[in-house]
Amino acid sequence: MDQRCAVSRKRWISSLFTEPFKGWGGGALLPIAFTIIFDIFPPEKRGKMSGMFGAVFGLSSVLGPLLGAIITDSIGWHWVFYINVPIGIVSVFLIARYYQESLEHRKQKIDWSGAITLVVAVVSLMFALELGGKSYAWDSVQILFFFAVFLVFGTIFFIVERKAEEPIISFWMFKNRLFATSQILAFLYGGTFIILAVFIPIFVQAVYGESATSAGFILTPMMIGSVIGSMIGGTMQTKVPFRRLMTISVISFFAGMLLLANMSPDTARLWLTLFMMISGFGVGFSFSLLPSASMNDLEPRYRGSANSTNSFMRSLGMTLGVTIFGTIxxxxxxxxxxxxxxxxxxxPSQVGDPQAIFQEGARSQIPPDILNKVIDAMSQSITYVFFACIIPDCTCGDYGRIYGKCTGTHI
Known part of the structure; x- marks a missing residue:
């Protein structure tokens, strides 16, 4: 699929027809990895290994877009897809050579009805949030139609899943407070963490006037912080109650986001680096803790479903977070x-593509008094979004306290 994307001459064609296949394949990697950890490692070593895998996830979430930008600028956008072809070949070899399992296999039944209704519901909601207030008014027929489709297919999805033999999301798991809270936290963390990865490079490029490559490298401190947080959270989860670890996570993430929300064009790069490290450290805990909490005290045959649900909730939060906060x-x-x-x-009173104004060539053409006003407007809009993200962060703190009342706080 990566090769098919690369040879497509039109980006929208590759996105429409090939990206779904890549998503289906790539979406299974993280749940399977954490499930394997629980299958092959004893309880006393799962925390450490979960921390390592969580650190890799956090590292790739930040490093991937950065490498993509560098490859696009230096070689071409086609190589963003081509580069995955040799990686995939090596992965297939390693799996065939070293991945051996001895499980009782049985015929699986894919929940097509649940998958279709879920995709239609989520995509409709995304279209409504993305187009509302921009291309169409919020009370227009088009936006109301998308919201109606979301409600109808969302309702059908819940009905179908309750009757499916092997549902995509097993709702009976949500009766477990630890599992249910883990999914809510994954959704909230995903929806706010992705905002930092998206808007901090824009802030650096637009407000500080730096290049796109330099703006991408600015995420390195946050990446380092998330790796450290994930390692600590994974290592300590078998020794320290989950509630205490989540408290550290929420406080650090909240503090970092609050500091970012109070930035201005005069904020030094050193301070921005520190703010990102604090935020990354806080969110890093979730990369290792939440998947482990989702599988806690579940039978082995349900671990894959529990972990995939947690991965889906985080991805859903990231998708909706970008759409909602991007609109804001x-x-x-x-x-x-x-x-x-x-x-x-x-x-100018309208900006079609905010980043285009801050490209090096265009920036030098703007009169200083106009440029300063645009920079201030961009800075205020981004910090406003960071401030808005504090609300979900506070909600994370409320749900984090629930863990203290659950059984299995030592995972």
Missing amino acids: QTNVLTNRLADAFSGMKGA
């Missing part, structure tokens, strides 16, 4: 620009 940032930016340029004849 665009609206705030538009309003700030309109206020800044009100009464100034000939000054």
Whole structure:
């Protein structure tokens, strides 16, 4: 599929027809990895190994987009897909050579009805949130239609899953408070952490005026912080109650996000680096703790389903987070620009592509008084989003306290 994406001459064609196949294959990697950990390692070693895998996940979440930007700028966007072909070949060899299992195999029945209804519901919600207030008014027929489709297919999904023999999401697991809380936290962490990976490079490029490559490298401190947090969380989860670890995670993530929300164009790069490390350290705990908590005290045959549900909730949070907070940032930016340029004849009041204005060639063409206003507007819109993310962070703290009342706080 990566090769098919690379040879496609039109990006929208590759995204429409080939990215779903890549998603189906790649989406299974993380759940399978954590399930294997629980199958082959004794309880006293699972925490350490979960921390290592969580650190790899956090590392790849930040390093992947950075490498993608470098490859696109230096070689071409096709190589973002081509580079995965040799990696896939090596992976297939390693799996065939070293991955041996002795399990009782039985025929599996794919829940096609659940998969289709879930995809339609989620995609409809994304279209409604992405197009609402931009291409169409919130009360327009198109947006109301997407919301209606989301509600209808979402309801059908819940009905179908309750009757399916092998459902995509086993709702009976949510009766376990530890499992249910882990899914909520995965959703909230996913929806806020991705905002940092998206908007901090934009802030560096647009406000500081640095190149796209330099803006990508700015995520390195957050990457380091997340790796450290994941390792500590994984190592200590068999020794320290889960509630205490989650408290450290939430406080650190909240503090880092609050500091980022108070940035301005005058904030030094050193301070931005520190703020990112604090945020990354806090969210890093979730990479190792939440998958382990999801599988805690479950029979081996349910571990894969539990872990895949946790991975799905995190991915869903990331998807909706980018859509919702991206819409907020665009609206705030538009309003700030309109206020800044009100009464100034000939000054722009709308920005189609915010990053285009801050490219090196375009930036030098903008008069200083206009440029400063645009920079302030961009800075305020991004920090506004960081401030809005504090609300989900506080919710994480509320749910984190529930872990203290659950059984199995030593995972």
